[in-house]
Amino acid sequence: MNLQKCAALAAAVAGAALNLAAAPQVDPKPWLGDLRQARAALAEKYANFEWAVFDRELDLSKLFTTAQHRIETASSDADARAAFDRLAARLSDDHVDFRSPTAAAAASNPSADRCAALGFDAHMAAGPLAALAPGYRPLAHAAASEFPAGIIVSAGRQIGVLKLGVFDPAGYPELCQAALQALAIPATAPCDDDACRDRVMTWAAARMTRDFAAQLRALQAAGATALVVDIAGNGGGTQWAEAAARMLTSIRLRSESMRFVRGDHWIKNFADEETELRKAVADNPADAAFLNPLIAQLAARQKEAATPCSSEPFWRGARPACSWLGQGFYGSGILPSADPATLRGKPWAAAVFSPMQFPYEEGVWHGPLVVLVDADVASAAAEFSAVLQDNHAAVIMGAPSSGGCGHTNGGTPTVLTNSHAVLSVPDCARIRADGSNEARGIEPDVLVGLSAKEGAHLRAQRFAARLPAVVSQARDLLQRRRLEGARTRP
Secondary structure, eight states: OOHHHHHHHHHHHHHHHHHHHHSOSSOHHHHHHHHHHHHHHHHHHOTTHHIIIIISOOOHHHHHHHHHHHHHTOSSHHHHHHHHHHHHHHHTOTTOEEEOHHHHHHHHSOOSSHHHHTTOOGGGSOOOSGGGSTTOEEOSSOSOTTSOEEEEEETTEEEEEEEOOOBSGGGOHHHHHHHHHHTTOOTTSOOOSHHHHHHHHHHHHHHHHHHHHHHHHHHHHTTOSEEEEEOTTOOOBSTHHHHHHHHTOSBOOOOOEEEEEOSHHHHHHHHHHHHHHHHHHHHOGGGHHHHHHHHHHHHHHHHHHTSOOOOGGGGGTOOOSSOSEEEEEETTBSOSOOOHHHHTTOTTHHHHOGGGGSOOOTTSSOSOEEEEEOTTOOTHHHHHHHHHHHTTOSEEEESOOOOOOOOSTTOOOEEOTTTOOEEEOOOEEEEOTTSOBGGGOOOOSEEOOOOTTSOHHHHHHHHHHHHHHHHHHHHHHHHHHHHTTOOBOO
């Protein structure tokens, strides 16, 4: 064989090898079916569609085209699956994710630890940041271990520091252990049904509320003249955030307004609330004059939830002629604000104002307030920050955070047919006082360079350097609010 033929043969073999290497090793069709299913779910259920297109300035059609290309050229199932994770990451919405069936199964596995089996996990709570600042002294007699607290002397002032690691009693397993004992649930008795879990969680949330108040009072007794609430790293939690915010200020707070995704999920949510209030009227006829107008509003919301609005224009970067989201109530429920004293003892109170689930008191802390945030603050922690900021009740310092409403009553999950991954998207949006979607995140009043590339001690030093000026700003803010006649407790 001459050299020319050898070269031609070698080239042919190399070309065949290249084609073989480039050929997909996975059938893309089932994965593309999952992608179409995911696109349809976003088109029908995604609360933050408008934010993604006009605030994030994303071309969602292009995003899905890119995902399709990645699937079509995937060399393995893992590569195809990764296309979905990249799609979610590109959206940058903390409440959009594709959860693999393995992760879901692991989360539902029973545990020998009863509290872990009930969902309690200490890893949910973020560790302190402000407490790492120079000169921090922990309280000698802490009232509650869930909320590490101490004093920093700054510019001659005693500044209280309190860490709030997560807005969920499930982040504190010690509360679960105390609940099991207080409720006399024997170690040998099962506690794996919803009723038992609800009993434990309700007790733990009430204890958490009282402990929070006790720690605030302990800081006051220790001489704190201003307070920093450190929520850096706090990823969110439950509606306890609305109660906690109200415990930190004497200003009567008004919650963010809510928007909802039209469709069956919110029709049912409003219908269930209407049923609950109708029963409340039947059981408490003296409250009918107050409750009946709220029942009428719930009926109207159901009609709005049943009125569709197509998301098709969003896919080409335009706004629909209709309102994509329906007009809901508030982050605190049907009522945006309330005096807890007037609702205390009403069996239906929590149904109209969610903070009433908890034995909270307004204005346990009533002095200057600073909230420390960072990029990891999200969900209910962002709600907490937004409510305080929008009501000019606190100075927010730190780094810009995430934000956005999440999933109500289990949300609207979609199980993808091929991979069996569960796609979750937010079904609600919280709207700030300036009309913006809270999904934009929380922009601090005072920016501090809390870079994730730096260690916690260096970030704490940056926080401490800005603290004297920020506390002065918080004092001025509180004085101004009082002069403006903000509704405050005596």
